[in-house]
Amino acid sequence: MSEAVSISASRSGLIIREKEPANLEFPFASLTPVTPTNEFFVRTHFPIPAISAKDWTLTVDGEVEQELVLTYDDLLRLPSVTAPVLLECAGNGRAQLVPKAKGLLWDTGAVGTAEWTGVPLSAVLEKAGVKKGAVDVILQGADKGEVDDPKSPGVVHFERSLPLAKAMRPEVFLAYKMNGKDLTPDHGFPVRAIVGGWYGMASVKWLTHVTVTAAPFEGFWQSLEYAYWKRERERPTLTAVTEVQVKAQIARPALSEAVPGGKPYRVFGAAWSGESDVVRVEVSTDGKTWSEATLLGESVPFAWRLWAFQWNVPEATGQYRVMARATDTKGHTQPVKHDSDRRTYMINFAFAVEVEVV
Amino acid sequence: MSEAVSISASRSGLIIREKEPANLEFPFASLTPVTPTNEFFVRTHFPIPAISAKDWTLTVDGEVEQELVLTYDDLLRLPSVTAPVLLECAGNGRAQLVPKAKGLLWDTGAVGTAEWTGVPLSAVLEKAGVKKGAVDVILQGADKGEVDDPKSPGVVHFERSLPLAKAMRPEVFLAYKMNGKDLTPDHGFPVRAIVGGWYGMASVKWLTHVTVTAAPFEGFWQSLEYAYWKRERERPTLTAVTEVQVKAQIARPALSEAVPGGKPYRVFGAAWSGESDVVRVEVSTDGKTWSEATLLGESVPFAWRLWAFQWNVPEATGQYRVMARATDTKGHTQPVKHDSDRRTYMINFAFAVEVEVV
Incomplete structure (x- = not known):
């Protein structure tokens, strides 16, 4: 998965969601094949024993x-x-x-x-x-x-x-x-x-x-x-709640990132599915059509799969919505909206990352 | 303030604190002298008209x-x-x-x-x-x-x-x-x-x-x-609530950052005070002593002042707590804890950024 390592330059530190007990989020824009321990998200319910x-x-x-x-x-x-x-x-x-x-x-x-x-x-x-x-x-x-x-x-x-x-x-x-x-x-x-x-x-x-x-x-x-x-x-x-649902997430572009118009841009992310493997990741940059991304490296059970997609960014400046969705070996694809029966868990609907083409 | 620009390589995108209405946070580790518009924090109370x-x-x-x-x-x-x-x-x-x-x-x-x-x-x-x-x-x-x-x-x-x-x-x-x-x-x-x-x-x-x-x-x-x-x-x-309270914030190291031991490290951040200028920023890496940081560039009224401090990181690995505090022309210095009379506003007590010396 070495193609992805070049992205690792961007590191922003853990995001505090709750100070005590410690609930800290990995800045997903810093995605690398293996998450460093000091950047791995922390979820605690009580003080750390x-x-x-x-x-x-x-x-x-x-x-x-x-x-x-x-x-x-x-x-x-x-x-x-x-x-x-x-x-x-x-x-x-x-x-x-x-x-x-x-x-x-x-x-x-x-x-x-x-x-x-x-x-x-x-x-x-x-x-x-x-x-x-x-x-x-x-x-x-x-x-x-x-x-x-x-x-x-x-x-x-x-x-x-x-x-x-x-x-x-x-x-x-x-x-x-x-x-x-x-x-x-x-x-x-x-x-x-x-x-x-x-x-x-x-x-x-x-x-x-x-x-x-x-x-x-x-x-x-x-x-x-x-x-x-x-x-x-x-x-x-x-x-x-048990098995992880199929999901693709975008690391780059980050939310609100300024993307230069008229040039190719490497959309980059990870995809995973609990007890299945990811077979396909698709990317949309126009809200209508989907194009297949390249799955990087080899499939490793129970780990994520990095992927990349070359976006030929239009000349026209303004706001664009970049989306990704994954499909797994069982044929499951991400839904378009969250099912309220899942309450606030198992959230895998495909949402957009809004960016600014400049 | 050009000394600081080298830090700008790290950009992680806005952090979502609330999706709608949009409340988005600047990843402070990406600090530069002027905040780009697309990374500037967004605070809204209602839908954007x-x-x-x-x-x-x-x-x-x-x-x-x-x-x-x-x-x-x-x-x-x-x-x-x-x-x-x-x-x-x-x-x-x-x-x-x-x-x-x-x-x-x-x-x-x-x-x-x-x-x-x-x-x-x-x-x-x-x-x-x-x-x-x-x-x-x-x-x-x-x-x-x-x-x-x-x-x-x-x-x-x-x-x-x-x-x-x-x-x-x-x-x-x-x-x-x-x-x-x-x-x-x-x-x-x-x-x-x-x-x-x-x-x-x-x-x-x-x-x-x-x-x-x-x-x-x-x-x-x-x-x-x-x-x-x-x-x-x-x-x-x-x-x-009216005037901004005196404050120094650390951009680098970021929370949980892995800091190499036995080498100098450039602690970097910004400080400001509402209607006053910042005259001093001090940094502590041992929880006891404070050393003066260097104020970068010139003081500009109503803007922040960037600062840096060379930390001679000890060889001993483990967790360290890096703190910064500012003092302004009126002699105000940051308090050590939050005054509950301020409710959840005007939060300027000096807190620690925990990092890992490796």
Whole structure:
């Protein structure tokens, strides 16, 4: 993907969406194949827990033959995998919703692809021995605080579950390195989950407990928050947000960028889809016609794919609207508007970047 | 101020704080002596009114000898001034408040300095002839919408007043050009007020009415919004926000920037104070000691002053907190924390930019 590296000159620092707890956005115009750790978006729900690797343990319990308590050294001794995996916040793009949505108003930078190193969750679950009839695997972090949960008010830990089948897949692992170095505190030191293909809320940080259950888990963070209205026979049910939706995002031009008229301009961005690969990215600069962009490098499962498109910018000055849309191997294409059943999550409608041709 | 221009390579596009009405932030890491029009922050309260220069008129009425209705051509025929003037939103820095404030969460980029061209308001007021006993001059824009004003609910125009003495000063003018070109729709086309030294809300855009009053004006936008608690003999009164407070802001390093250890690093930023000049900027990189930065170029009234500081970055890697603070000719220095009487306006306490020495 080296074609894209030339773009990396532009770096603007993280954008503050909330100071405390820290919610920081990557300036997407700084897109590079791998997002540097210090520019990777930060999503926290509570204060960042201070955990030393020496004191950290991971408890594996519930529907298992053998309860486990692993130390950091135990984890490091297990066979590891390393892979670039995209994480996108389920609310990425929320600033594009009109009227103004509640919650953190992420624009396009609550997404990144880093190279993660860790132990497949399946290896740890196999070591513990999952009992027959197990359904869900709850991942619990050390981060905690008060939430407005009618079912269990008060202080709770952040936790999310995976169906057992997903938990056993190779793209789900317990990561202790990000881009070749120990995790930083804001990204889950010492150990976090990485759940490839799913929105970021599943990749629980500061992971301390893995609990296998015989019944579906219905925690706050998947039945109220990070949940959308799924309609089955017209009856809407709040359902956990899971798989990342297909999306293309434009890094260049940036919003309101001054683009010289009468010259070629390299429109540049990234595209991704949760458990599928992107097969096509199209760009529109006139609001009517779409032209195919070039996919750069090779397709890597669970990472984004960079793309570029040569725009032959007209001589006529004025405002132009640049759009991109992606299609994945399952044939899914981005919608033209946001489905309100998704509430303020899974925002993947194709919107325009307005620029000024000068 | 040419020393600073080398920094301009980094441009990330405007940051969306609200999509509609458009509230867009300048990425302050892209700081240059003059902010390009397409990167200048956009603050709107209502949809942007579409006004043609041909149809536009400015009505000057109230306590005047002679009511005036000026056309765009009338205005262009009057003697004009051109000057760089800083505009800062009264809520700039709000994202730094903890707990999270209501309102638009601007970080450091709701500020810019552009070169404005226009007719001094005093020339127009003199043409109309201000009557004795006049007190305030109300500036009203064509933009309008519903507000929660207990005194006059329903649809209102955006409007702010100036005391007559301020209205007559040379730094107050009716601008029709920004950076040498006609205003763009988002910056107030065809004509806007520029009120040097005051927060941006006074520089009313899409200006259509100037009304001189014999009693102090108490509109929504200065008695409820854009108003702070002023204490006189312990009795707090909601008082209009007016003069820009002294402030230094850091453009580089950006938040979370990776700074190479053991080398010099050029900390770079801008400083300003409403109706005063900046006399000193100090930088701290250790949380204890302050060192004087170099003020670049010349002091220009009502514009910002760029500054730089050579930081001899330690070898020791880890997180560092870089801070800057300014002092003006009146001896005002930035406070260490936000005064809650200011509500979520006039935010000029010195806060830290956290960076990673690598």
